[in-house]
Amino acid sequence: MDTLFAVLHMCIFPGGVFALTLGFFFKALDRRVEARLQRRVGPPLSQPWLDMAKLLTKETLIPKTACRPAFLLAPIFGFTGMAVCAAFIPVPGVFDGLFNMGDLLVLFYLLPIPAMAIMLGGSASSSPFGAVGFSREMLMMLAYETPLLMILLAVAMLVGKGLHGGDWGAEFSLLKIVSWQQHTGSLGFNPVMIPAFLAYLIFLPGTMGVLPFDIPEAETEIIEGPLLEYGGPLLALFQVTSALKTFVVLGLGVALFFPGTISEWWPVNLLWFMLKCLGLMLLSLTLVKSATGRFRIDQAFRFYVTVPTGLALCSLILVWVI
């Protein structure tokens, strides 16, 4: 029975259909708001679905020199990782996440899977641009995973302290983190955690690969790098993965820092959750993206290992000391 529920959660809510719809909606809104900020009209809100329909009708070309199995498996690999991940995201007041399996450490291991899929696909495509994209993606991953780990540790330690009194222990269960915050107030308003929250905001564009950190897929320099040789349905799968990932990282941000609810009734809570995700997205992705150019890879790497890592470390030390 439990397995059945887990599968249902992965396919319908909050993973699968729900996460995909929301992810696509966010992506479209992102493009639209960006266009409005630049005083353009922008594409319709159905654009990601239309792109999907288009990609499904195109032919798939596989390079002769590519490593076929890896090339075909990479998008599926990334998609599966994210589909599982999405089921772990708690929607406060509606659904607790698959709590008996999902905790922060599992999420931390699952989150880099799309990036790895891109790396795998890029190196299997046998194109030199794919190889360049591969090395850039790897550097970016090293750079943004460090602050993420520190943010997660800071949150876990703070909640662990709050839950278990004075004795020192971290709490990695997402369910407990969310419910503790619902009783004692959101961590985003806690002065100790504000540096960590800022670090999370900076982490978002890096992990989503959008401007100014879309260095691995820079279309004007290395013509989309690892995705260069993909087309048709395989590319569509990468887009689905990216939409799911949008949902996952935004939902994780809400769960870690602002999991408050405003009513007893679940539809209101659901809307509230979406609004919070939307706010997070507009703040950290859309606004930044529409106003910046692209960093060089060494600049981005240096930036990530100094600014967000420093901020997250700040929170970590504060939590430890206080």
Add this chain to the structure above:
Amino acid sequence: MSLDKMLKKLSVRSPWLFRINAGSCNGCDVELATTACIPRYDVERFGCRYCGSPRHADIVLITGPLTTKVRDRVLRVWDEIPDPKVTVAVGICPISGGVFREGYSIEGPISRYIPVDVNVPGCPPRPQAILEAVVLARSIWMKKLGVEA
């Protein structure tokens, strides 16, 4: 209506554009890359997106008179674009050679090598003309897919 037909009908609302510079003076490229995207003439409202890879392209926009140096490369890149694709020649250069006509290094017009679907004359063409070309290319694409508007 069958699913396949429905997908095809929806698909023309997401044309991804790809630019090939076949030795142009950059005038047309500036028109394509920037002017056609500014507030007044935004191409993104048709669902267009400039893509970096020929593998993702639906509509190719070719600028420039096709010089001897780039001829083989242009043809090769054009071959890499998956079908169905629509080719648009932007500017007078790819149509007749324009100001470079009869130059020693000019291989054009481009229609000698590639079937061109839409011509956009002008040096450089006005943004409205480019937008109209994209819309026209969409309807040609629909014809290629075998669905009615």
